[in-house]
Amino acid sequence: MTASTSPSARPASGVGRVLVVVYAILALAATGRSFYQIVSKFDEAPVAYSLSALAAVVYIVATVALVVPGETWRRVAIATIGFELVGVVVVGVLSLAAPELFGHASVWSYFGMGYLFIPLVLPILGLLWLTRRGRRARTADARAVASEDVRSA
Numbered sequence: 588m589t590a591s592t593s594p595s596a597r598p599a600s601g602v603g604r605v606l607v608v609v610y611a612i613l614a615l616a617a618t619g620r621s622f623y624q625i626v627s628k629f630d631e632a633p634v635a636y637s638l639s640a641l642a643a644v645v646y647i648v649a650t651v652a653l654v655v656p657g658e659t660w661r662r663v664a665i666a667t668i669g670f671e672l673v674g675v676v677v678v679g680v681l682s683l684a685a686p687e688l689f690g691h692a693s694v695w696s697y698f699g700m701g702y703l704f705i706p707l708v709l710p711i712l713g714l715l716w717l718t719r720r721g722r723r724a725r726t727a728d729a730r731a732v733a734s735e736d737v738r739s740a
Contacts (some may be wrong), residue, residue: 597664607653607654613702615645617646618647620639638674645671646671649668663714665714668710671710675707676707
């Protein structure tokens with residue numbers, strides 16, 4: 588099996604496509620929200636609006652990383668989505684424990700409550716999917732190598 592036909596090199600399908608679509612929607616929503624907030628009222632809550640911009644960048648990179656095939660982009664997706672999960676949990680806890688730090692809500696405030704908790708659930712699903720897909724790719728690659736060894740023997 589060549590690198591271009593291995594499961595990790597193929598574009599997402601099924602659950603992967605749903606993840607890509609949801610990440611793309613969040614990327615658009617967070618980008619629009621943060622752009623408006625930063626341009627019109629940044630001085631009111633710079634921390635919250637900067638976090639919204641950070642979330643937008645994370646969602647954009649995650650979307651691209653989920654779409655582009657290959658092991659390198661899979662690793663970028665894992666790192667980005669892992670960062671997202673940590674961010675949502677840390678900001679969620681801080682927004683409950685010390686809401687005065689933020690001034691206004693960000694995408695990740697209250698564990699993404701303003702986005703129906705999708706920012707909390709999505710990275711968990713994304714990491715599970717990436718882990719499962721990576722395991723399948725390694726198994727398929729190992730089978731291909733074994734098959735080539737048998738043919739050449």
